[in-house]
Amino acid sequence: MVLSNTISMKVLILAGGGGTRLWPLSRSHSPKQFQPLLNSKSLLEETALRARKLTSWENIYVVAPKQYRKEIFKHVKKLPCRNLILEPTPRNTAPSIGLSVVRLVQQNHHDVLVVLSSDSFIQNENQFKQTIKKAVKLASSGEYLVTLGIRPTYPETGYGYIRTGKKFKLGSHFVKKFLEKPNKAVAQRFINQGEYFWNSGMFIFRLDLMLGAFSVLLPKTYNALLETELFLKRKQTQKAAKAFAKCEEISIDYGILEKFQPILVVPSHFGWNDLGSFAALQKVLPKDYRGNVLDGAVEIESDNCFVKNESKKLVSLIGLNHIGVIETDDVLLVCDLKRSQKVKDLLGKLKRDKRYQNLI
């Protein structure tokens, strides 16, 4: 997408998440982004097609650990080969975005990069496109990192929040602070006060600005990244892996965003959900008149339930409220949807027992 004679942009899709929050649908060998959770397309494919509405395939990049290589081309068939950026080992988002920046800056250091997660739900594609356009414009001066903030509709405790400060151009605000996932009372206060947004995890910046940010805020990682890229160019794979392993294992939020200034937030209204739990999935999928997502199940006196049935069995429910039932070929999970984030405790329990290793 060329916004004016002087702004050109690229899209980077983060496809490295090993998300276990939707276990047993997602597994360590087949995480959330590769799952067809909303319709017949995987979330990664949906994200790539959404990116395609912003720009051409040659400007769309995907970054992921190298073991996902094959899987990614299955889901994004039109991705140009050279546009897949492979991390030698998985090292969290700061190194993976850093490696992408180091790679892309060589083409045109004034390009604006739009970073998208590959496992979110976006309802209104048109609104999304308009918001991205605005963010790209704001980022194009090379002075600001730009994030997309979602206006909260209820006190969600599963998201990070952004506190906004002074107003700026094009309806944006300066970011005052990034805030961790709050408890219910704090989340309610955020909503009442009105100056807080959900952190969507999508951000936009000019490549040279981000490169500078790495060099100042994560100098050790910065050096490791330059070294990695050098070895990769020479096809010295093992040396590259060794260099990449020197990167700090840290998220872009902790490593860069929370320390950087100035950051802008663009208030966004495109209907966003991080699909980080079965309750979140339940929220965005079509429901029957009792609020159930049934996936073929038969119910009696049940409300607001979420069923995902990957087996050929008949699933039947009686008298349930707000319960998730995930039936796969080797695992059944039944959970209170309000407590489905405890799946990590369950996985912790399973990890300690050898019988369950292959189910994680």
Added chain:
Amino acid sequence: MVLSNTISMKVLILAGGGGTRLWPLSRSHSPKQFQPLLNSKSLLEETALRARKLTSWENIYVVAPKQYRKEIFKHVKKLPCRNLILEPTPRNTAPSIGLSVVRLVQQNHHDVLVVLSSDSFIQNENQFKQTIKKAVKLASSGEYLVTLGIRPTYPETGYGYIRTGKKFKLGSHFVKKFLEKPNKAVAQRFINQGEYFWNSGMFIFRLDLMLGAFSVLLPKTYNALLETELFLKRKQTQKAAKAFAKCEEISIDYGILEKFQPILVVPSHFGWNDLGSFAALQKVLPKDYRGNVLDGAVEIESDNCFVKNESKKLVSLIGLNHIGVIETDDVLLVCDLKRSQKVKDLLGKLKRDKRYQNLI
């Protein structure tokens, strides 16, 4: 068991129930009495072994519809061939007990018959034996039908109740009235008033007394039964079936007990449960410290749940309270244990859909 020179007794086990209340564990082709619900033995086998503690195999009889013939000998291997009484068609309990009475009265009309259901839980076998002894003694005069009443421990709405009147010998009372399953408030009143017992569905009588009761209270059925027995003796199977079909399709409770006088009730304390729901099963099985029956499932923050897992899958629970999870090879049922009796509504729904016929 010969209690004195003059009393001899027989035991009749009712094995005809087509119970669907524990669906999908029990199915129309494999009802509850054939299931190993409490341990590795089926409920019918447990009942037969319990009867064996009362008398010898030659005095133990089983009555069931003829399609269960093979199944019954699988579960009660030592049952003498001639002691299986086969109903030509299933016609509820009055005809099946009536046919048994017509058959057995020919051997010795002064024999006392102990009628046991084949699908209940009894905790204390010794207490049970003592109670039966008492009931047999009371029945042996040939003046009284005798039932076993269970002292209620909580306001159960799934059982019928017996209201008692004047005291009689051996700690027994006269029955004032049989009462249908009450609602919660009424059940609570029954408990507060203290003169009510749960109807265990077990009863004891002298054969000649019951024969007389049929002739007076169900004369049409009585005649049909005499005719049936005659044809069966002559091995005229089809004619017997036709005659038996003329019996009224009515339970022994409605057909005889509620109209007969005098009936005695023997207060019983042997720990009884009709296993008529998953909640009932949950009550009698060994539980973990959080009150769960897990059957190998892994749980996080879950209490008072009941899992029965007939598949090889891992079953996992998060944040559930009082939920039943029944995983079989072709059906999964997840239910609120307090509403598990609604399984009949679910089956009604399934019956209307051809896809599910073979699952019922």
